[in-house]
Amino acid sequence: MRAPVTDLPLVFEQANVIAGGVTILDHVSLTLSAGPPTVLIGPNGAGKTTLLRVAMGLTPLSSGRITWNGQERSGSGSDSASKARRAIVFQRPAMLRRSAAANIDYALAGVSAPRAQRIDELLALVGLSGLGSRPARRLSGGEQQRLALARALARDPAILFLDEPTASLDPAATKAIEDIVRAVAARGVKVVMSTHDLGQAKRLAGDVVLLHRGRLAEHGPTPAFFDTPRSDEARQFIAGELLV
Amino acid sequence: MAGETSAFQLVLAGDPGLYAIVWLSLVVSLSAVACAALIGVPFGAWLALTRFPGREGIIVVLNALMGLPPVVAGLAIYLLLSRSGPLGSFGLLFTPQAMVIAQTLLVTPIIAALARQTVEDLWAEYRDELAALDVRPFRRVATLVWDARFSLVTALLAGFGRAAAEVGAIIIVGGNIDGFTRTMTTAIALETSKGDLPLAIGLGMVLMAIVIAINALAWGARRAGEHYAG
Amino acid sequence: MLNRRTFFAAAAIGACIASAPTFAQDNSKDKSIVVASTTSTQDSGLFEYLLPLAKAKTGITVKVISQGTGQALDTGRRGDADVVFVHAKSAEEKFLAEGQGVKRFPVMYNDFVLIGPKSDPAGIKGMKDVGKALTIIKDKKADFISRGDKSGTHVAELALWKASGIDIEKDKGPWYKSIGQGMGAALNTAGASNAYVLSDRGTWIHYKNKDQLAILVEGDKRMFNQYGIMLVNPAKHPNVKKDLGQTFIDYLISPEGQKAIANYKINGEQLFYPNANDAGA
The missing domain is CATH 3.40.190.10 (Periplasmic binding protein-like II)
Structure with a gap:
């Protein structure tokens, strides 16, 4: 797997999302650079998922802009060169009604390289070797999450978004996902993931972003974020208080 | 009852006339379902994925047409195909083709409406995933239809059930011509009118057996497919 | 592109309808x-x-x-x-x-025959004059099934009422049931409701569900059916x-x-x- 970095940094400038009169993202300015994973934290409704969707081009900005290495890329053009190489794993990924291998193959469509070999590599990477012929929807929750990861990675992304990938998993399944995240990040893929689990943020993150009520409350390198938080929100959140 | 015995005797004796009737019934209804699927599935999928003013109206009309009375469909096709009608020059009235057209008209709304519902439900589940994978619109539709295939089989079966059971449309456009456009249902209507109720009942039981057999086959195929594809 | 797709779709559907039953017909x-x-x-x-x-x-x-x-x-x-x-x-x-x-x-x-229940509530069995028989049915308001479908039999029935001096449009009541169906269906209905009905002899002889029905009046010259x-x-x-x-x-x-x-x-x-x-x- 190549480790392309040409799409980064990903920069949000005054990103604003308003839907049905409700402000979901409130003038967020944020730079995501190549390097270790960035972890988004914040209470429910803080805007984590929307931030990821905006980055994927799935939710349009109401105002502000997003640039990839200095360029605006709408993501709606048909020219693949004009598109950011990005992929996402949703919190509850939809499994196509096919085998696990076919789910990966689906994302590989258009790739001319020997696909069977790529599928085997990806299945091995997420620890699903030997399960390729299983119907995807018969896999366990953790296995489905890993298959979704493999499917996203099939697109050879420069940046991979993960929306609460371990939200409903037990510790063993969570560890499996975290190991994959580390392996992927080690290959130079920029991982941006949201989580409710502060321990997970500490274990994985190079930098941490705290969102609260759609606003960027704080963004800093992991040690600094946890040891010397500058904002009240961050202090409360780290202390385990309820941020409302 | 003596009548059932006589119908089953016909079946057992391999009565060629009876087999011709059963065969024509199957060919006409299955052809109509195939044609209706060719029209209804893409149309339903398109309706599921497109938003435009008047769409809700089309859906309401489509759902209403699921209950289109067969005689109305038959009459419409009759007027269309009659020598005095706009398509009269094709000489299709009182042919099996006319029966296929009439049943296609009956079955298409059922398949289209059920396909729309199925595809729309699946679309709600797949939408973000397919958008994130940058899937082009045409492949999107193909993916949804393919992944909904087992539910769509149920829609096709519903269509087949309606086609195989109806008599109102095909007796008008087919004419119930002996050996040419006589199907099980029109034969049942005829035997009833001749007062030969036992034979009519026998034919009805043959029809029921065939419909049940086809449903059982499709059910088995669906179960096997679901097991295989999830 | 879209036009071509539309064309192919139309061609496929046309071919489907045209070809599907061809192997079902041999004559x-x-x-x-x-x-x-x-x-x-x-x-x-x-x-x-x-x-x-x-x-x-x-x-x-x-x-x-x-x-x-x-x-x-x-x-x-x-x-x-x-x-x-x-x-x-x-x-x-x-x-x-x-x-x-x-x-x-x-x-x-062939000829028409007046069919009715064997119990013959109007008492017309064996009469030679169909006009008299119909008049009795009308007077006794015995149930009568009419084809009511503009068929030859229906036309003949109306002519017989007229020949009997009865204006059926005016004189009919709940006893006169116009069903708008074929001969067999009319016989089925008569059999099921103990009613009288006019039938052509051919259908009657071939009819298999006679049960309680029987010919009550026949042979009147006016009942010939050309x-x-x-x-x-x-x-x-x-x-x-x-x-x-x-x-x-x-x-x-x-x-x-x-x-x-x-x-x-x-x-x-x-x-x-x-x-x-x-x-x-």
Whole structure:
């Protein structure tokens, strides 16, 4: 797997999302650079998922802009060169009604390289070797999450978004996902993931972003974020208080 | 009852006339379902994925047409195909083709409406995933239809059930011509009118057996497919 | 691109409809004609017996659409049949007068019979005068089933009421039930509701669900039922297969065809009496 970095940094400038009169993202300015994973934290409704969707081009900005290495890329053009190489794993990924291998193959469509070999590599990477012929929807929750990861990675992304990938998993399944995240990040893929689990943020993150009520409350390198938080929100959140 | 015995005797004796009737019934209804699927599935999928003013109206009309009375469909096709009608020059009235057209008209709304519902439900589940994978619109539709295939089989079966059971449309456009456009249902209507109720009942039981057999086959195929594809 | 896709879709659907049943039909492209006829000729079983004989002689496959006389004539009027073979002389003469038919040939007759429950609540069994019988039914308000479908039998029934001095439109009540269906259905209804009904003899003999029904009045000259056959006018409807149609007509009125009609019997009972030679019939 190549480790392309040409799409980064990903920069949000005054990103604003308003839907049905409700402000979901409130003038967020944020730079995501190549390097270790960035972890988004914040209470429910803080805007984590929307931030990821905006980055994927799935939710349009109401105002502000997003640039990839200095360029605006709408993501709606048909020219693949004009598109950011990005992929996402949703919190509850939809499994196509096919085998696990076919789910990966689906994302590989258009790739001319020997696909069977790529599928085997990806299945091995997420620890699903030997399960390729299983119907995807018969896999366990953790296995489905890993298959979704493999499917996203099939697109050879420069940046991979993960929306609460371990939200409903037990510790063993969570560890499996975290190991994959580390392996992927080690290959130079920029991982941006949201989580409710502060321990997970500490274990994985190079930098941490705290969102609260759609606003960027704080963004800093992991040690600094946890040891010397500058904002009240961050202090409360780290202390385990309820941020409302 | 003596009548059932006589119908089953016909079946057992391999009565060629009876087999011709059963065969024509199957060919006409299955052809109509195939044609209706060719029209209804893409149309339903398109309706599921497109938003435009008047769409809700089309859906309401489509759902209403699921209950289109067969005689109305038959009459419409009759007027269309009659020598005095706009398509009269094709000489299709009182042919099996006319029966296929009439049943296609009956079955298409059922398949289209059920396909729309199925595809729309699946679309709600797949939408973000397919958008994130940058899937082009045409492949999107193909993916949804393919992944909904087992539910769509149920829609096709519903269509087949309606086609195989109806008599109102095909007796008008087919004419119930002996050996040419006589199907099980029109034969049942005829035997009833001749007062030969036992034979009519026998034919009805043959029809029921065939419909049940086809449903059982499709059910088995669906179960096997679901097991295989999830 | 879209147009091409649309075109291919339309072509596929067209091909689907056109090709699907072709393997189900083996006798459509050879010599065949469409004959619009009455339920009585079909329900009496005459065609089942006669058409194979006609085919052996002429090579023509006859596709029969069995309808009421009025509907059969309308099918001819639309040009959807090549030949009409019906039994209501006045309606046939109107059809000719409109220029819809070429020429009317009398073929055969049978007769109508008044059917009713064996219990005979109106007490008309064995009467020779159908007019008197109908008058009693009306006076006693005994249930009566009318075809009500403009068929030859329906037309004959109306003529019989009139001949009995009864204006049925005015005098009918709940006892007079017009069902708008074929002969067999009318017999089924009469049987199920203990009612009287007028039937052609052929259908009655062939009818298998007689149960509590029986012939109560027969033999009145006014109950004769004449069948005529006409080629639909090719000048009005160019698609009419005039040669094949006329060949079929010629067979029916030939001595051979007439003999075949006379030979059609059920349980030894003759159903139709050929009379093609009776020019006034």
